[in-house]
Amino acid sequence: MTTNASAPAVVGVIGGGRMGAGIAQSYATAGSVVTVVESGAAAAAAALDRVADGLKRAAERDRLTASPDEILARVSTVESVDALPSEADLVVEAVPEDSALKAGVVAAAEQAVNATTVLASNTSSLSVTELAAVLTRPGRFLGMHFFNPVPVSDLVEIVLAPATDAATVEAALRWTRCLGKKDVVVHDSPGFASSRLGLALGLEAIRMVEDGVAEPEAIDDAMRLGYKHPMGPLRLTDLVGLDVRLAIAEHLHATLGERFAPPRLLREKVAQGELGRKTGQGFYAWR
Ligand SMILES: NC(=O)c1ccc[n+]([C@@H]2O[C@H](COP(=O)([O-])OP(=O)(O)OC[C@H]3O[C@@H](n4cnc5c(N)ncnc54)[C@H](O)[C@@H]3O)[C@@H](O)[C@H]2O)c1
Numbered sequence: 457m458t459t460n461a462s463a464p465a466v467v468g469v470i471g472g473g474r475m476g477a478g479i480a481q482s483y484a485t486a487g488s489v490v491t492v493v494e495s496g497a498a499a500a501a502a503a504l505d506r507v508a509d510g511l512k513r514a515a516e517r518d519r520l521t522a523s524p525d526e527i528l529a530r531v532s533t534v535e536s537v538d539a540l541p542s543e544a545d546l547v548v549e550a551v552p553e554d555s556a557l558k559a560g561v562v563a564a565a566e567q568a569v570n571a572t573t574v575l576a577s578n579t580s581s582l583s584v585t586e587l588a589a590v591l592t593r594p595g596r597f598l599g600m601h602f603f604n605p606v607p608v609s610d611l612v613e614i615v616l617a618p619a620t621d622a623a624t625v626e627a628a629l630r631w632t633r634c635l636g637k638k639d640v641v642v643h644d645s646p647g648f649a650s651s652r653l654g655l656a657l658g659l660e661a662i663r664m665v666e667d668g669v670a671e672p673e674a675i676d677d678a679m680r681l682g683y684k685h686p687m688g689p690l691r692l693t694d695l696v697g698l699d700v701r702l703a704i705a706e707h708l709h710a711t712l713g714e715r716f717a718p719p720r721l722l723r724e725k726v727a728q729g730e731l732g733r734k735t736g737q738g739f740y741a742w743r
Contacts, residue, residue: 459487459522463634464545464627468493468569470537470561472503475578476550478606481510482635483546484530485520485607491541492533493561500533507531510607519607537564544569546631548600550578553703558582559590566591574627576600581651581704584644588617595621598628601648604696613650614641646711651704654692658701659719661689665739666721672739690739694732702726 463486469476472492480490484507492507494500511524520527534540540547547565551557562575569575575597577587588594599615612632616625625641632639642649661675669675676688693701702723708716725731725738732738 459485460634461487462630463487464631465489466541466544466546467491468540468544468547468565470540470547470549470565471551472500472506472533473550473552474506474604475602475606476548477503477506477510478604479548479550479578479602480531481507481514481527482607484527485511485514485522486634488530490531491539491544492531493537493540494533494535496535500535504528504531504533510605514607537561538568540565540568542569542573544573546574546576546627548576548578548602550602553579553582553700555582555586559587562587562597563590566593572596574598574624574631576628578602581647581707583646584615585617585619588619594619596624598624599644599648600628600632601650603650610638611650612637612639613648614639615644615648616641617644647704647708652708652712654689655701655704655708655716658689658693659705659716659722662693662719662722662739665690666719694738694740694742696732697734698722698726698731698738 467483467488467490469480470493472494480492484490492503494503508528511527514520515524547569549558549561551561558577565575577584577599579599584599588597591597598620601613601615603609603611614628629639664675665672672690676691679685679688702718705716705718729735730737733742736742
């Protein structure tokens with residue numbers, strides 16, 4: 457990717473984990489100067505390592521037009537939201553999926569930046585409307601739902617709260633496209649479009665395993681070969697993490713009703729620590 461004149465000049469990312477590091481890497485590659493907020497020196501160093509590793513992989517795949525070191529020089533870390541650059545054009549929070557934690561960091565970020573800064577949440581399922589309610593300038597806030605792994609994924613789901621203003625939407629679309637990504641715009645609703653539909657398929661596939669309809673491979677192949685999905689819903693569940701899918705299912709069950717009730721088999725596997733690829737066992741065994 458080449459640097460892009462329509463990229464935001466200055467970006468803040470709160471939380472430099474899997475998603476935050478990917479977001480930081482993507483904007484730094486597009487030419488933005490990026491500040492990553494992490495909670496403590498060790499976490500900040502780990503976040504920078506994740507960005508460096510991501511850039512190394514991108515260079516190996518010939519996806520960079522500048523050296524990884526040159527891009528990495530645009531990324532720095534701080535240990536408090538208060539230390540975000542006030543002139544940031546865009547601040548994206550990517551802290552863990554916990555509404556109180558997210559509300560705290562977006563409220564603190566709003567205090568640290570200018571009135572024109574766009575604030576975005578990378579939440580996969582929480583209410584953007586509820587997060588906006590803690591802000592004094594809710595018009596400048598929206599969801600920018602990036603996908604994993606951020607540097608190579610094609611989509612950002614733009615999630616509008618009722619108060620999000622038109623200039624904020626326009627900026628978010630520009631700052632999605634400057635990364636070479638496509639956008640879908642949705643109104644705030646539990647699970648948005650992607651998590652709600654993706655989870656519906658995933659939960660039904662788990663119920664089918666539970667009912668003995670077929671083995672996981674057969675269910676996945678039915679979707680992969682029959683419907684041209686790049687990956688079956690059970691393999692995808694293993695990659696996302698069964699614990700992550702259970703948490704989203706519980707949220708959608710509470711907000712949208714019985715059709716999102718987590719299947720017994722999903723609860724059992726999570727209780728047994730079979731969380732998917734990250735633990736070596738989910739619906740598949742991973743080396
Ligand atoms: N992992 C995915 O596939 C995926 C996909 C789309 C969206 N998301 C969403 O992205 C967000 C982050 O997910 P992740 O997978 O990157 O999680 P993660 O656990 O890998 O990263 C979260 C990071 O936030 C840091 N953090 C925690 N509290 C903090 C604070 N107060 N200030 C600064 N940093 C803090 C942690 O140290 C950690 O590095 C979640 O909302 C998740 O739902 C995840």
